[in-house]
Amino acid sequence: MKKFIKQVFFFTLIFCCLFTCIILTTNIIVNNKADFKISKEKKYVLFGHSQPECAFNDSLISNFKNFSNAGETYFYTFQKIKQILPQNPQIETVFLEFTNNKISIWADKDIWSNKYMRLRYPRYASFMNLEDNLFLMTKNVKGYAKVLPISIKYNLIRMKLNDYFYINKIGGYKYLVRKKTDSILKTMNKTGFSIYPEYQKMSVHEIHYLEKIIQFCKEMNKKVYLVRSPYHKKSFYSQNEEALQLLKKQKFDTIKFLDFKDFPLDNSEYGDLDHLNHKGAKKFSKWFNTLLKKGLLDSINKQQIIDKKI
Amino acid sequence: MLFNSIDFAIFLPIVFVLYWFVVNKNLKLQNFLIVVASYVFYAWWDWRFLSLIMFSTLVDYLVGISLAKQEHAVRRKMLLWTSILINIGFLCFFKYYNFFIDNFITAFSFFGYKIQPNSLNIILPVGISFYTFQTLSYSIDVYRRKLVPTADFIAFSAFVSFFPQLVAGPIERATNLLPQFYKKRSFHYGKAVDGLRQILWGLFKKIVIADNCAEVVNQIFNNTGDFSGSTLVVGAVLFAFQIYGDFSGYSDIAIGTSRLFGFDLKQNFAFPYFSRDIAEFWRRWHISLSTWFRDYLYIPLGGSRGSKFQQIRNVFIIFVVSGFWHGPNWTFIVWGALNALYFLPLLLGSKNRKHIEIVAQGKWLPTIKEILLILSTFALTTLAWVFFRADNLSHAWSFISEIFSYSLFTIPQIQPKILSILILFMLLIEWSGREELYGIERFGITWKKPYRYAFYYTIVFLIFLFSGEEQEFIYFQF
Structure with missing residues (x-):
């Protein structure tokens, strides 16, 4: 029995050592070779989730790159931004989506749920520090154990294909075709508007990582703006508006907030209550481009200018 | 609990250590640990269906004890049928109820009658087909006097619920597995x-x-x-x-x-x-199920003896029932029938044991x-x-x-x-x-x-x- 236990123990130990070595080696190789460079003209970058992903058509906005990605939380944006900013010194301004559902406790599941961790961890594993790894591990140890081997596989494939170019795989403008707003509103008229008390709670982790992002941008001498993409006034997510305003005041008062929530759009220009479709994105992006060109960022009363134009 | 899950990777070493280091000196305690571990293993999926396993265990244990005491042929047969009806009854209810109802409706509507019996939203208890067949083998073997029924309820419960093979087999025969619970087990490197x-x-x-x-x-x-x-x-x-x-x-x-x-x-x-050939395939695929059907269905039906018609009938019965065992869907029945068709030429040409x-x-x-x-x-x-x-x-x-x-x-x-x-x-x-x-x-x-x-x-x-x-x-x- 002793011999058996000893053998199993040493077999497992050697395996764990080898596994750790492979993780570290592949992560170091990918980290060193990772290419996050974008075109030299791009001075403005935007990070966020599906709402800015569908709203900002960066082909219509000068010197602008949209890095938003559906379901992306600040935790993963932080990993991304740590690579993009140092590799692109031409970037002057960082826009960060700051909207109702991004700060809700509901966003937590997008950080460590099995589904989202499997989707994002392998992509960013090479750029995460120990603290971030421990954070994920403590939140979902089983899920974390499952994504580790996937991240090795992901890195090995990159190494085999000699493909370290990340830019086209980490987000961008999404051309949304659907027009479901009218049918959603019709259903809502029948079923009524649901209130979810749980949604009102704030995500401590998301706020913490937003602070870390802002801190990092400041260290890199970048201008930071919080933005809120347009969404329909009937959107269910707006029910934590008070909490959002309070948070903004308490924690991010020194950061300029550009609120485009009330940008006027028809129902046909929304894909649903939270996302603009390609028509809406075109209208909004052209307008935003004009605003940028007219020196929105250099003006003193930015929000007043926006509200006046809206 | 899945074998390929982290839960099982934690569960197995814990049970192993308890089994060989804590209760290793007492056979009854070892068997009891197996029962508890098996119930935990099963309850991980849905604890409510544990009652089914427990009930099935109790019924077959009591049937076994009664069969040992009973010499009267008719009463012995009644006891056996009690076990068969209860076990197969559960299986049919949980697995085949909706299938029979749906086909009943289709058959009646074909003749112009419209009936609306209720379909039930039934969850299929994991492993029911496996442990049902395992306990049935015990009752049948005791009835046939091939096996002495056990008086040790813990050992019998461990045999029915033994976690490594509880939910997907192999379907063990009582004659092979049950005696292993009586003997002292020592660790062998x-x-x-x-x-x-x-x-x-x-x-x-x-x-x-x-x-x-x-x-x-x-x-x-x-x-x-x-x-x-x-x-x-x-x-x-x-x-x-x-x-x-x-x-x-x-x-x-x-x-x-x-x-x-x-x-x-x-x-x-x-x-x-x-x-x-297909005959060889079926001697090598899911052997525990094939031999179960061979011993408890095919041979009692007459097996490969009798007229050609009887041989063909027996082959079709065993393959179709085997297909139906897999699930309440015509696809499984056709799969079974197709395999019977593959098998028939070999049987009729006496090449099935080539x-x-x-x-x-x-x-x-x-x-x-x-x-x-x-x-x-x-x-x-x-x-x-x-x-x-x-x-x-x-x-x-x-x-x-x-x-x-x-x-x-x-x-x-x-x-x-x-x-x-x-x-x-x-x-x-x-x-x-x-x-x-x-x-x-x-x-x-x-x-x-x-x-x-x-x-x-x-x-x-x-x-x-x-x-x-x-x-x-x-x-x-x-």
Whole structure:
């Protein structure tokens, strides 16, 4: 029995050592070779989730790159931004989506749920520090154990294909075709508007990582703006508006907030209550481009200018 | 609890340590620990259905005791039928109720009658088909006086619920497994190492082969209309390997786990894809179920004795019932009937026991004739698997029609290269180990330590590298 236990123990130990070595080696190789460079003209970058992903058509906005990605939380944006900013010194301004559902406790599941961790961890594993790894591990140890081997596989494939170019795989403008707003509103008229008390709670982790992002941008001498993409006034997510305003005041008062929530759009220009479709994105992006060109960022009363134009 | 889950990776060492270090001096306590561990293992999925296992255990235990005391033939028969009706009754209710109701409605509406009986939203208890057959084998063997009924309720409960084989077999006979609960079990190093090796190989077949095949198979079977005949062939072939990797992998893990606790379960798969005809295939595929049906259904029906008509009838009954055992769907029945059709020419020509010995025994390579026979048997079984995997009969039919179209001669739209290499690797290993009980058994015996360990680490890394979402075992649904 002793011999058996000893053998199993040493077999497992050697395996764990080898596994750790492979993780570290592949992560170091990918980290060193990772290419996050974008075109030299791009001075403005935007990070966020599906709402800015569908709203900002960066082909219509000068010197602008949209890095938003559906379901992306600040935790993963932080990993991304740590690579993009140092590799692109031409970037002057960082826009960060700051909207109702991004700060809700509901966003937590997008950080460590099995589904989202499997989707994002392998992509960013090479750029995460120990603290971030421990954070994920403590939140979902089983899920974390499952994504580790996937991240090795992901890195090995990159190494085999000699493909370290990340830019086209980490987000961008999404051309949304659907027009479901009218049918959603019709259903809502029948079923009524649901209130979810749980949604009102704030995500401590998301706020913490937003602070870390802002801190990092400041260290890199970048201008930071919080933005809120347009969404329909009937959107269910707006029910934590008070909490959002309070948070903004308490924690991010020194950061300029550009609120485009009330940008006027028809129902046909929304894909649903939270996302603009390609028509809406075109209208909004052209307008935003004009605003940028007219020196929105250099003006003193930015929000007043926006509200006046809206 | 799934064998390929982190939960099981924690559960198994805990039970192992308790079993060999805490309760090792007392056989009754060891058996009791197995019962508790098995109930925890089962309750992980749904604790409510534990009551079914407990009830089934109690009924068959009492039937066994009563049979031992009873000498009157009619009363003995009544006791046996009590056990059969209760066990099969549960099985029929949970598994087949809605199937019978739906077909009842269809049959009546065909004759112009409209009836509206209630369908029930019934959850199928995991493993019910397996433990039901296992307890039935006990009652039947006691009735036939092949087995002395046990008075030890704990040992009997452990036999019914033994966690390694509780939810997907192998279906153990009471004559083989039950006596093992009476004997003192001592730890045997070689047996435990062999058990771990078999678990490792089972995990490889499940995680690397079956789960990766599943992704491609689901894509192809869920979008049959979008793919060419040649791609559908790829899908069908991969499903053949998926179900083999899945189920034989499960059996390997179950047998290996049992060995860690000092138990010997019977071999459930004996390299069936190296069979040279369908009769040989069925002697090598899901052996515990095939032999169960042979001993408790086929032979009582008359087996291969009697007139030609009786022989044909018996073959059809056993294959159709076997198909129906897999699930309440016509696809399984047709799958069973198709296998009966494959089997009949061999039976009628008295060639069903032609290939008893292992293919190319003692040689490295098979002859050309053997290769052709193996390939043709594989093609026939793969064709039958299409019915097994399809959602319904029309799906199976459209799948097969598309295979036999001109698009069969085009390049497949899906070419899973890495998966093909992995399957080839598995086949080579299994070919070289086909004279043993499982694929990598001989490596553990004949290879030198450094090569052996390098091989084990390769397998472990492949398992880790190809693991992702835990996929359920296909046979859990049966």
